[in-house]
Amino acid sequence: MLPQRKEARAGLIGFGIQRSLTPAMHMREGRAHGLAYSYELIDLHERKKTPDDLEALIAEVEAREFCGLNITYPCKQLVLPLLTEVSDDARRLRAVNTVVLRDGKRIGHNTDWSGFAEGLRRQLPDADLTSVVQIGAGGAGAATAFAVLKMGTSKLTIFDIDANRSVELAGEMARLFPEAEVMAGRYLENAMAEASGLVHATPMGMDKHPGLPLPAELLNPPLWVADVVYFPLETALLQAARRRGCRVANGGGMAVFQAVGAFGLFTGLVPDAQRMLAHFAELTGTDEIALARLA
Numbered sequence: 493m494l495p496q497r498k499e500a501r502a503g504l505i506g507f508g509i510q511r512s513l514t515p516a517m518h519m520r521e522g523r524a525h526g527l528a529y530s531y532e533l534i535d536l537h538e539r540k541k542t543p544d545d546l547e548a549l550i551a552e553v554e555a556r557e558f559c560g561l562n563i564t565y566p567c568k569q570l571v572l573p574l575l576t577e578v579s580d581d582a583r584r585l586r587a588v589n590t591v592v593l594r595d596g597k598r599i600g601h602n603t604d605w606s607g608f609a610e611g612l613r614r615q616l617p618d619a620d621l622t623s624v625v626q627i628g629a630g631g632a633g634a635a636t637a638f639a640v641l642k643m644g645t646s647k648l649t650i651f652d653i654d655a656n657r658s659v660e661l662a663g664e665m666a667r668l669f670p671e672a673e674v675m676a677g678r679y680l681e682n683a684m685a686e687a688s689g690l691v692h693a694t695p696m697g698m699d700k701h702p703g704l705p706l707p708a709e710l711l712n713p714p715l716w717v718a719d720v721v722y723f724p725l726e727t728a729l730l731q732a733a734r735r736r737g738c739r740v741a742n743g744g745g746m747a748v749f750q751a752v753g754a755f756g757l758f759t760g761l762v763p764d765a766q767r768m769l770a771h772f773a774e775l776t777g778t779d780e781i782a783l784a785r786l787a
């Protein structure tokens with residue numbers, strides 16, 4: 493007879509999530525801890541559901557005794573009123589990507605911002621965070637802006653092709669971090685001339701959105717460049733930045749460390765971040781040099 497193993501179930505709710513690597517990362521780590529761990533994709537598109545069905549979907553997985561849920565686009569804010577408790581950071585950020593389900597409680601957290609912060613810290617440990625330009629003011633952009641401000645950025649200038657979004661995010665961050673200068677940018681060239689680092693948080697660079705989010709001539713050392721895109725890991729932006737002599741951080745850090753954080757919260761176990769990184773590298777075909785930067 494097989495030794496009895498502890499079971500755990502978790503999942504990800506979102507729209508169009510079929511390519512997510514999060515289930516594989518969670519399940520492999522669960523197995524390494526001796527857990528019979530299943531992690532399901534609950535794809536709103538596949539299941540012909542809408543964000544209005546979120547509450548029913550959460551109730552369904554609670555009935556199935558899930559220990560947790562990751563939440564992604566377009567539900568990270570919609571989930572807030574459905575929770576019994578929300579961590580301080582997630583409440584301030586007004587976005588939840590991780591919900592712990594325990595004893596009838598639904599406790600919301602945000603491991604996106606902490607995942608990005610950890611990825612940046614590991615890949616660019618001595619990055620000068622004084623003055624950061626960020627392009628992209630959507631879901632990922634809210635987490636990265638929060639992260640760099642938590643890490644001590646004193647000037648953050650946010651750009652987005654939708655000016656309303658950059659103004660709104662800058663306003664929210666300025667309220668949360670009154671000690672920093674946070675603004676929506678108007679002239680990218682001027683802002684880049686003064687920046688110590690660039691955070692990129694738009695879909696540009698993904699297969700469906702090829703190209704650069706800004707002219708390569710604006711990338712000049714000692715500027716560092718951090719990308720959130722991780723399909724592919726080596727984006728055109730990072731290639732251009734490296735060619736011009738800038739140090740770079742890829743989106744793999746955020747992808748792995750949001751999962752490391754969520755795994756710990758769901759299971760109460762201490763995940764082996766190194767092992768999860770190695771697994772992510774295997775899943776993405778990342779070469780050892782890129783992995784070493786993350787490790």
Ligand code: NAD
Nearest residue numbers: 628629630631632633652653654693694695720743746747
């Ligand atoms: P989103 O749609 O919420 O936001 C994207 C924002 O970028 C929008 O505000 C849009 O107006 C803006 N934008 C698009 N093209 C632009 C351009 N050329 N210049 C300026 N602004 C532009 O999307 P999101 O959820 O924030 O995701 C953005 C990217 O981040 C995606 O590629 C996603 O895969 C990636 N992501 C990565 C991780 C990770 O773990 N590494 C996590 C979340 C998202």
